Amino acid sequence: MKKVLALLLMTLVLTAGFAFKAIMVTDTGGLGDKSFNDGTWAGIQRAAKELGVEAKVIMSNEQSDYIPNLTKAAEEVLKEKDGGIVFAVGFMMQDALEKVARQYPTVYFAGIDISFDKELPNVINFLFKEQESAFLVGYIAAAMTRTGKVGFVGGIPIPPVERFRYGYEAGIKAYMDLKGKKVTVIRGYTNEFSDPKKGKDLANSQFSQGVDIIFAAAGACGNGVIEAAKERTEKLAGKGYENIKKYALSGKPVYYAIGVDVDQDYMAPGVVLTSAMKGIDTAGYYGVMWAYKGQFKGGLKVLGLKENGVRMSEMKYTKEIIDKLAPGAIKELEYLKSLIIEGKVIVPDSEEALKAFTVKGVKLPR
Amino acid sequence: MRKVLESILVPVLAVLIALLISAFVIVAIGKNPLQAYAVLVRGAFGSKQAIIDTLIKTTPLILTGLAVGFGFRAGVFNIGAEGQMAMGALIAASIASNFGNIPPVVAIPLTLVIGMGAGAGWAAIAGFLKAKTGAHEVVTTIMLNWITTFVASFMVTGPLATGSGTPKSPEIAASAQLPILMKVGAMELSAGIIISLLAAVFMYVFLNKTTVGYEVKAVGFNPYAAEYGGISVSKNVVLAMAISGALAGLAGVTELMGVHHRFLGELSGGKGFDGISIALIGQNNPIGIIFAALLIGALRTGSNEMQFLGVSKYIVIIVQGIVIFLVAADRIVRTIYLRKKVKS
Missing domain, CATH: 3.40.50.2300 (Response regulator)
Structure with a gap:
């Protein structure tokens, strides 16, 4: 007292x-x-x-x-x-x-x-510049997908949410251009930001269409997306971070979610691949x-990235998994990030810019 | 007389008990309930701004309360006030944004009628389905709510969207906006409050003084007896739903014309469902509904002020929940009591 x-x-x-x-x-x-x-x-x-x-x-x-x-x-x-x-x-x-x-x-x-x-x-x-952090997570998603299908769950398609999507798709496109891997994106919107249940339903429907990684830019609806990925992964690998990590490291496919706005990696360690953070x-x-x-x-x-106003999470729980399954991806990402900061790569912030976007001129360092 | 007194006593007691129970919750989170309630009252009525805010919040609640209450009196359970409210505002917004040169004398009533018509038509679908196929209105109105939600979010992000991409429609024409009664700072009290009070008068007169109202009530009370007496059940079910829907549509359109001046993604914001609790607390009586809506509106407004004390806005939702529980419990007790009487 x-x-x-x-x-x-x-x-x-x-x-x-x-x-x-x-x-x-x-x-x-x-x-x-x-x-x-x-x-x-x-x-x-x-x-x-x-x-x-x-x-x-x-x-x-x-x-x-x-x-x-x-x-x-x-x-x-x-x-x-x-x-x-x-x-x-x-x-x-x-x-x-x-x-x-x-x-x-x-x-x-x-x-x-x-x-x-x-x-x-x-x-x-x-x-x-939401698109800049989303670009980075999109690149990782494209590197990590096993099915060649990744998902996007948005809240209401307002400009900040759409900028997340443009960046995400641009990151995926960059990976396709640089690595020649074919990745398709399935999109959906919950049309609100507060009900996790809606995010979960949408995530489950995308997962059953063959998607294995979903980026949620949907406020609290995203918590449902993370939950859906967690449930599916736990069914395969068992509960707990250690089990999930061991299972993923063994190379067997699991389901991932990508967080938004803040570092959401802790919400389901090993399942949230990374988070597109907004400052x-x-x-x-x-x-x-x-x-x-x-x-x-x-x-x-x-x-933006330059002002440290947006960034990608540190991938505390998933770094090892990414390094094992997509070797070099994180290093490539650091390079791309420097290009964005220098203004050599401009991440699209509109539908038209996204259509025209390409990184064909970029050479990854060996 | 005793009956009137009793019907006032029950909700008043319910509110007092609810405040008492919530006081314990406030103590449990380490705050002083007396201080919290003082702030609650001050936040709702303490200044000109507070009173305006309370009245703004009360306006749509009176109308959705009337919508649901009217439905109850006519024997239909209209859960769709939420959707009808949004539909009324949505249709009115899409038309009234083009009212450039029409003078207010025409534009205002016209917009109101469009909003009411949209709500009425939307609700009449459920009424028609009930009359023709027996599909229960609880189910169909909930379905219609969802259709409205998705149509509305499609409209405000697609065909109706304005420049910057936020989900909202363009502003309605200035001539279709309701006149402002009082203005303090950025807060404006529109004539919507008068419209809602007139609607309460309408409901009272319609149900108690007209033949059609009598028929609607009769069908609600006992459809078999009404049919035996030569009253068309299906016609009156559709009519009851339509009027209930018109009141809900009016809630949406006054919100549009008096508060936001444009359609927003979450315009109805659960007020249609609040209408159910308000009708219950107000015992389906127009005057009771006005006071019930004022109560909920004041609680909501005051709760924002209470947050400065560190008391969560959810306390008010607890109060509301307990009030409804107690009012509903009163009916349970009465029903059991009646059964016993009949048996003996």
Whole structure:
């Protein structure tokens, strides 16, 4: 009890000095999605902890909550002596953020995945080059597939989700161009981001069509995709990471999922091949930092591989398996990554660019 | 008189008991329930903004509550309010975005009628299937809900999609938007709340003062007796579904014309299903439904404020669940009681 009191007192003392607040308003997906909202929140909390300021979250139940919740958050920030920053997380909040930000020109806002037709001086719009991290995981998927069929499960086909798909398919295409292996992609959409069951159903239907690796860019629906891959793999290899690893290393085919937004490899070790990460946490972190230190500058901020705004997970659990079954793939990936950072390979961000995309000019190092 | 008092007492008691039980949950997560409830009330009614927010949320809930409640009175269980609401908004949005030069006097009623018509037509399919083939409306309306979901998400990502690719339709014409009654900051209360209250009056008058209403009620009460009395069962089943659907469509179209001004992917957001709980709490009575919707709307609005205290928004869902349980339990108790009476 005493300890708790002391801790409470300490936080009181710590927060008393700074009258600054970082408030995040989630979309209807809410916290607990293990990807989008949780990722941003982690970044905000990290910054808040470092600075010793208060961070709060309001979850939205429905779309008509966006305006009132953003308004509430802005009002809270206005009350603070040193201001603060309000985060709007998710493309669906575009209209609401624009309306509210106009009403509170002295409050800082940050929109994640939200872009405006006309930028506002008090709003940072964070966008990501999802296609660049998806390119890398697509390349690995193409290298690892045994059936020559890989799957894509998207949420709603909104621009960020589609950019993930373009990159993924471009990575697969790159592998085909460079290695001459034929890989087909089967696509599907859950048309929402919150129900894991829908992701699972779609994944199972793709698996039964002969797909053995699925990349999910579908928020919490993706958790269902991972579950489906895990169930199928466990049926073959038995439960537990050690069993799965031994089974996969022996060269027998298993089912894989590829995670999204944050490092989801831990969610099913050995089954989640890798994750296409998006620096939502980075955006959350810097948003708070900039607002606090007076370095805030409104406008569009696009984060890619170069800015470390998107990346691929470290493949903690699957690296050995990939090295054994697709030798050299990880090294080739490092090379391709450097080409993307140098701007020598431009990963497509539209359907037309994807159709025209090729890496025929690229020579892999021996 | 006693009956009226009783029907008010049951939901009020249910709410109080639910708040009491939830208080224990709040204590269990280490917060002060009194403080939490104070914030809840302040968040729902404490300021002009809060009141506007509450009323905005209450508007569609009154209408879906009326839709389901009307269905219950007419003996049909319309689970499809969700789909009818979305259908009403979707069709209205696709037409009303082209209303460039039509003056508001025409555009507003026209859009409302389109929305109601779409909802009514969509629900009438289930009514027709029930009347002709006996297919139960619970099953068919759920199926129709899914069709709506997929049609809507196809429309907003395909033919209706606007520039940036977010799943939403273009804005409806300014002349088709409902007039704003009150505006604070970015929050606007539209005339939708008045429409919803008028709809409640309509339901009361229709059921209690008209012949058609009497027939619909009679079929709902006992279809065999009604048929024996010369009332067409199949006609009235279709009619009941259509009116119920029109009310749900109205919920969608007021949300479209008063709040979002465009069709969004998840516009209905479960409000059709909330209508079921609201009809239950409001005992299928139009006035009861208004208050039940206000209750749920206020809880939802206040819960957002409560989150600042670190109390999860799900507490409110617990409250809602317990209220429904208790209101439904009241019926169970009454039914058992009645059976016993009949036996003895």
